[in-house]
Amino acid sequence: xxxxxxxxxxxxxxxxxxxxxxxxxxxxxxxxxxxxxxxxxxxxxxxxxxxxxxxxxxxxxxxxxxxxxxxxxxxxxxxxxxxxxxxxxxxxxxxxxxxxxxxxxxxxxxxxxxxxxxxxxxxxxxxxxxxxxxxxxxxxxxxxxxxxxxxxxxxxxxxxxxxxxxxxxxxxxxxxxxxxxxxxxxxxxxxxxxxxxxxxxxxxxxxxxxxxxxxxxxxxxxxxxxxxxxxxxxxxxxxxxxxxxxxxxxxxxxxxxxxxxxxxxxxxxxxxxxxxxxxxxxxxxxxxxxxx
Numbered sequence: 001x002x003x004x005x006x007x008x009x010x011x012x013x014x015x016x017x018x019x020x021x022x023x024x025x026x027x028x029x030x031x032x033x034x035x036x037x038x039x040x041x042x043x044x045x046x047x048x049x050x051x052x053x054x055x056x057x058x059x060x061x062x063x064x065x066x067x068x069x070x071x072x073x074x075x076x077x078x079x080x081x082x083x084x085x086x087x088x089x090x091x092x093x094x095x096x097x098x099x100x101x102x103x104x105x106x107x108x109x110x111x112x113x114x115x116x117x118x119x120x121x122x123x124x125x126x127x128x129x130x131x132x133x134x135x136x137x138x139x140x141x142x143x144x145x146x147x148x149x150x151x152x153x154x155x156x157x158x159x160x161x162x163x164x165x166x167x168x169x170x171x172x173x174x175x176x177x178x179x180x181x182x183x184x185x186x187x188x189x190x191x192x193x194x195x196x197x198x199x200x201x202x203x204x205x206x207x208x209x210x211x212x213x214x215x216x217x218x219x220x221x222x223x224x225x226x227x228x229x230x231x232x233x234x235x236x237x238x239x240x241x242x243x244x245x246x247x248x249x250x251x252x253x254x255x256x257x258x259x260x261x262x263x264x265x266x267x268x269x270x271x272x273x274x275x276x277x278x279x280x281x282x283x284x285x286x287x288x289x290x291x292x
Contacts, residue, residue, distance in 0.1 A: 048080040051261060052102040053111045054095065058086045062204045062230035065292040066114055069254025077262050082107065109261045117265075118256045120248045120273045122161040128275035129225055130168045132244035133198060136223065142173035145196045147189065149206035149226075153181040161202055174198075182206075187213040190222075201226035204233060207245070211236035227273075234290050240278050248273045251292045 053070060055063055067083065074081045084102060089095045099110050137144055146169055150162045158181075166176055177196055180189055186209035190199065199214070199222055201207035207226035214224055215236060223243045226233070229250055236242045253271045260269065276286050 046078065048078045049261065050080045050082070050106060050108045051111060051258065052082045052084055052105075052107040052109075054084045054086060054098055054102065055111075055113060056086055056095070057088050057205070058083060060205070060230065061232070062228070063250075064231075065229065065250035065289075066254040068292050069251040069256075070111070070258055071254075072251075073255040073258030073262075077258060079258055079262070111257050111261075114250070114253050114257065117260050118253050118269045118271060119157065120253075121270050122157065123164055125227055125246050125248075125273045126161060126164040126168060128246045128273060129165060129200065129227070129244070130172075132225055132275055132277070133169075133200075133223075134172065136243065137198070140173055141169060144174045144198060146174055146176045146198045146200060147193055147196045148176060148179040149184065149186065149189075149199070149201040149210060150179065150181045150203065158202065165200065165202070186210050190214070190217075197222060199224045201228070204228035204230050207242065208232045208236070211241045215239070215241045229290065234281065237276065237278050238281055242278070245276050246273050247276055247286075247289050249289060251289075 051074070053067070055066070070081060073079070082102075084098060086095075086098065095112065099112060102110050134141070148162060148166070150158055152158050162179060166179070169176055177193060178189070184206075186206065190196075190210065190213050199210055201210045201224070204227065207224075207228040208230060210224055210226070211233060214222065224241060225244045226242065227246045227248075228242075229245075229247045233242065233245060237245050249271050256269045256271065259265075274286070274289060276290075280286055281290065
């Protein structure tokens with residue numbers, strides 16, 4: 001039987017083979033790393049989607065949570081945000097002209113208001129308001145008088161919300177003395193309507209206007225309820241000027257506006273609203289809504 005040769009030459013062949021395998025693996029690893037880097041580099045070179053945000057009275061702090069949601073979604077999805085500074089629009093044509101200008105300046109999309117495709121359920125909001133009122137006054141509202149403050153009489157959403165609440169109040173026997181829409185002077189209306197028991201403000205600005213007047217008014221107290229979320233209204237709620245406030249999840253509302261664009265969606269999104277009483281402000285879940 002022949003013996004297997006194990007001389008110096010065989011060791012050299014093994015050594016060369018091992019080195020070759022090591023070099024091959026190293027080269028393949030480097031190629032993989034380089035390919036991954038180039039892939040990421042290509043992805044980073046993709047131009048961001050340009051979105052202009054046009055919300056009425058953009059400097060108002062009520063938009064804080066909404067804008068925080070937009071900015072978070074933009075950061076998550078390679079979107080470049082431009083916030084357009086605006087005041088209160090005197091007419092819808094002013095807003096339309098601003099939208100056209102933003103598109104002419106290169107915006108891929110324009111978010112014109114938080115309620116265009118992403119909005120709270122008006123029936124849910126009204127239900128929360130009505131429940132807080134009847135918790136305080138009982139289910140029978142006979143002989144109770146109301147003043148409503150709304151927003152834009154040309155806005156179908158605002159009108160529908162006011163109509164829903166008016167129907168529920170009347171069905172319970174309440175008397176709606178007047179329904180006031182913009183433009184208005186809250187203090188003048190409240191001063192001249194001394195017989196009203198309950199004031200309901202259906203948007204954030206109306207609520208803060210009413211709260212400011214009622215916080216300074218001495219003598220007979222009327223209860224104030226409304227829909228809002230601004231720091232001013234949280235303050236008035238905390239100081240018992242507002243008896244109950246319905247708050248929409250504005251952070252989610254802002255985030256979903258960007259996702260609506262990213263996903264090229266054609267389905268509206270309903271966001272939730274929550275009733276908050278003064279004593280409930282500092283509950284954990286409510287703090288997330290009020291102080292995002």
